Amino acid sequence: MKRRFSPAFTAQLGLTLAVCGFLIVPVVQSVVAGLTENFMVGVKSGLTLRWFVKVWGLYRETIALSILIGLACLACALLLGVPAAYAMVKRQNRLTRLFEELLVTPLAVPGLAIALALIVHYGAFTAFRRSWAFILAGHVIFTLPFMVRSVIAIMHAIRLKDLEEGAASLGAGFGRRFVQIVIPNAVPGILAGALMVFTLSIGEFNLTWMLHTPQTKTLPVGLADSYASMRLEIGSAYTIVFFLMIIPLLVAMQWVAKPRPRTFVMEAIAPATALPDRRAVFPPAADRSDEPVTGSGTALRLQGCAKTFADGTRALEPFDLSVEAGETVVILGPSGCGKTTLLRIIAGLESPDPGGRVYFGGEDVTEVPIERRNVGMVFQSYALFPNMTVAENIAYGLKVRGVDTARRNRRVSQMLEMMKIGELRNRPIDQLSGGQKQRVALARAIAIRPRVLLLDEPLTALDAKLRDALRVEIDGLLRSLGITAIYVTHDQAEAMALGDRIVVMNIARVAQVGTPREIYFAPRTRFVAEFIGTINRLKGRVQGDRLILPGGSLPLLGRVRGPADGEIELFFRPEHARLVDPGQGGLPATVAASFFMGDRTRLLLEGAAEGGLTIETAGNRCFRKGQRVEVVVDPDALLRLDA
């Protein structure tokens, strides 16, 4: 790099080195002084360790007390701070926000003032005042904010909400989630906070000087004493002891803060043959005797489920839906249409507004929380637990259900084999590619033999080619398992390929429910027609059995005949039009643009209808801009749609 030697680089390096010298030279001086016989004379007076012996004799109790208070303070900060931080992240209400504000104030109020306040308030309790617990109280107040903030930061960083919902969908209750998911994944933040708390407590002076008594002197208090009254050499030796105590803590802090190198995982695109292994799904009779792959799917019914959020937003209008056992229903709609809310109501992550009911089979599960609904859920972010391996993730739901180890292992093997990821068994989650994570997430959700499998945009995070491969795979899986599945997506191709039925949603309402073919060929509204595929609009007048357009006319069949002389709008799909040679009675148009797509050519035509037309022809034909063509539309395929 050239700029390494530029004047700017040199100047910045020079300044940094100067600052470093300013900070480190006195440290070196103190180390030298602590080891020298007589600092006034210099190193030539000889090196010695006798000052350390002196320090040990005079001050060992202060060192012990500092460590004791540091550890006690750490224990308090952990016990008070970690649960409080979790509660503050989980419950954002006025009280927790106020407390978050308040927690910062000990950083703003000087230690001296806090100490004075403690003395004024508790000075009369002499037993307390004279014990080291008095110093401890000050240290806890001073260090607690650091612990809480460190833990809050990590909890925001690890997508705690997703992980917890994942655990809940597998049946884990509140306590189990906290112990098995929240704490293990927050460890780096807790560790960083713990080191900070301990280091701060060991070195705290401002508060401690006011709070200490002759019987309760900590290390920094002793340091102050030694600086004030002793020889420079003893003060220096004592300072070296302090350095030796904090160096390991600082090294540990740097180690914790260092970002771990992430293993880069190549995305291996599954070959088309990598369909789920049906033999694994339906293993030979011998080994499937007591272990069917899934429980039989359950019928699902929603009745009048609406959802209004606390801020008054209507996320979902009252909604009814019946899903048969074993059926795959795809909820399709643009982002923000309420489809995820609907899925979360089915899952039990949200409850519907009063009056709405959710039934699994005959059972009303509206009041049942997700951890007891026995649903399998695949999250958009996968929500795989980073603190567990692939096998542990898959086994988690079974562990929660108290399945014994042998059966759990057998089930995990079965799942790994079915998803063709046997070699990933003991991998940590952060060493998986997106596609592999997706398979693990599916395996984890299916392993518990859910009554309903819920998939929330499971393929959105993957790239196009992998998405196609996995779509085929999921389709095979759902068919062979015969499981009831609700699949949420905004991708119409996914919806068409996977759904037995599709529920098209638009702005909190159902736009249409039907089979993929019904939705495509007989859309009920313009929204549905335009959301699924491309549609053309012809605006004209009906005259006899022809539709009169500005550029020409088209034949109509009787059923779409509108009011005489009335304006009418008709729609058709691009593939229902074809080009004819000029003079054969087609609608004249001009090529505005042509897109070669390999198997076909897509043409944008102008002049034939208001807004232009999009039609498709064979891939081997060439068109140039401005070319005159004539279009004929299949009269059978003309649709009338509500706005």
Add this chain to the structure above:
Amino acid sequence: MENRNTLLLTAMFTPALVVFTAFFLLPLARLAVESSLGPSGVGIYIAAITTPRYLETLGYTVFLSAGVTLVTLVVSGVSGVFLARNEFRGRSLLVSLLTFPLAFPGVVVGFMIILLAGRQGLIGDITGCLFGAKVVLAYSMTGLFLGYLYFSIPRTITTLMASAEKMDRSLEEAARSLGASPWRVTRDVLIPALVPGLISSGAICFATSMGAFGTAFTLATHIDVLPIVIYTEFTLMANIAMAAALSIFLGAITWAALSVARAVAGNTVAAAG
């Protein structure tokens, strides 16, 4: 179920709240009450800001803290960005050395300044050799200034390094692709991106300097800073009301500095996002 979780969360949150209230909120409230129980009642606050000695001290402390903050921000800003941007041999050692004093209590910082600029200090020795007269800075305003710099720089460098690392490098590259010179890039892209970090670490630096007690205590200078005055009022004069009043003043100033910074930096962050 939802209600049970709320209950459990409240239970997790309560112990911290209780301890915090018992050992921080109540004592502080008591301190405020105590300040007005002296012979002059609430008038003590007027006495605190009209007595020349206290006013002078307050002025010194604010002036010192503001100066230290300014110098710290410039020095740490340059070094922090430099260290975040460049990879070279010895970089991590340099960072370790720069952050080592992070954990020093104020007394140790004071001692470091005595070693550096005291009667037997390095600067004295060097100037003694060169000019025949020992320069002793440690016990003057300069000594305090050096001491405050000593504990402020490591903290500020770490925060500013972190915010420089978070910066989007493509912004700079975009500016350069549009023809901006390195100086213009610094002025138009780099510094604006650092502003929230500069404001918040500057505010923390100012607040810490205002409340620093150990350093001044060890250096035992002739110049009184506010924390030392509070300490002497309390321990030597037993003037508890005045000590309490001055503590509340000090707390109010540092708290205000931090709140203003948070409001300003917060808004900047929101606008940038």
